[in-house]
Amino acid sequence: MSTPPEPTAKDRRRWARYLVDERSEAQVYRELAGRREGEEREILLALADAEGRHEAHWLALLGGEPARLPSPSPGSRLLGWMAGRFGSIFVLALAQNAEGRSPYGTEPYATATMVADEKIHREVVRGLAARGRRRLSGTFRAAVFGANDGLVSNLALVMGIGATGVGSQFVLFSGIAGLLAGALSMGAGEYVSVRSQRELLDATEPSDYADDALSDLDLDANELALVYRTRGVPEAEALERARRKVEAAKAGQPIASRHATDAGGHHEVVGSALGAAASSFLFFASGAVVPVLPWIFGLSGVAAVVLALVLVGLALTATGAMVGLLSGVSPLRRGLRQLAIGYGAAAVTYLLGLLFDVSIG
Known part of the structure; x- marks a missing residue:
């Protein structure tokens, strides 16, 4: 690495920001370690120690503790708040994203070792988060995507029916019927899917x-x-x-018994059939009720359609962002993708409704 230029006041302000961020990250890892035990605890404490080495680097460049330090970034404050209260997969997913956004790759005063550390830290946190993701993959998948399906399918239904110009009561009853039919179908389908997968795994495992x-x-x-x-x-x-x-x-x-020792890992990944079915039913219903809310509260016509679009748009963005967060990718990008898919489906059914040549009343 080439010799960095003579530091300026702007450089020192940036170092102070790095110092604060490193301390915040180290504290997050210590908070998480306090909620873990065994190997996971040791790994998190080792990460905190590594962040401490980076902190010492910026302190040395600053010539000691500055008289004033900037406030932690909003992301660091959110991460610290969640680590102190939840200690969950969400915190690890956020930490993984934070490690992946390290500015040290273009920072002339960061050492090559620090750049390498941050890249390795992201993979370490990804490995820790992967354990929680595997535990969540069955029931969580049914819950989040059940809600998303409810939002999209019922929005498309009420938009298509509303575009034909029928009365608001008909739109309301259609939306409620779509909610019940979809939730029952999703719950039954999820139960059969997960149950069949577990039975398939049982058939492939060693027996006695x-x-x-x-x-x-x-x-x-x-x-x-x-x-x-x-x-x-x-x-x-x-x-x-x-x-x-x-x-x-x-x-x-x-x-x-080989069956008893080998089955647990697979079944933990697949999840409970009843749990997945219940989550799918409830979350589909919770998503499907959102587009119907304007009609439930007595709105009709354009006002009901616009409010339904706004409510569903917010919910789609939130579910997409949650999936993105737990997947270790940009929550905003996933949220916008879900929004585009949902609005696209609603637009198609709305246009089909307009083909009946009746305007919204």
């Missing part, structure tokens, strides 16, 4: 079907080795494993 016959197998020529080979174990290792297993069975030693 033949364990009671192990003691009768020949030590030197037993087909148990073939079982291990079907799981990708090399032939020599499979033969050795099979021999040890048969010897244990002949000696009367208990055999641990």
Whole structure:
């Protein structure tokens, strides 16, 4: 790295900002570590120590603690507030995004080691967040996307029907019917989907079907080795494993249930069928009721349509941003994408309604 230019007052203000941000990030990791134990706690404390080294770098450049420091950025304050109260996957997702936006890559006074640290930190936080994402993937997927489906489908329904010029009461009843039909369909479909996936995983997992016959197998020529080979174990290792297993069975030693130990990881990722179905039903209904609210409160015509668009737009942006946040990508970009999809579907059905050549009354 080339020699940086002589520092200016602007440089010192920027260093003070970096100093504050590093302290805020270190505090977030310590807050999260206080809610964890074991390896996760050690990893988070190591991240806090690394941020402390970066803090020391800026302190050295500043010549010690400045008399005045800038306030933490809004993002840092939000992250600190959430870490102190939730300690959840949302905080790790925000921290992952923050690490990915490090300005050190273009900062002439940051060392190459600090630039590398920030890149590695993002991957470390991504790994920690991935554990929570796996736990959320089943029920959370049904909840968030159930709400999104309810918003889009019922908005499209009421927009299409409203464009035909029918009475507001007809639009209201159509929206409520769409809510109930969609929520029941989503809940039933999600239950069948998750239940089928769990059953499929059960069918692929090792079973103890033949364990009671192990003691009768020949030590030197037993087909148990073939079982291990079907799981990708090399032939020599499979033969050795099979021999040890048969010897244990002949000696009367208990055999641990493979099904009990192998099923848990897969099922944790898939989630509960009933939980996914309930979440899908409730969140679809919560999303589908939003477009109907103007008609529920007695509005009609253009005023009801405009208010429905505004309410659904806010909800779509919020759900999209939440998905983006948990995915480790830009919440704004995902929110705008959801908004465009929802409004696009509503526009299509509205135009179809207008083809009936009746204006909104």
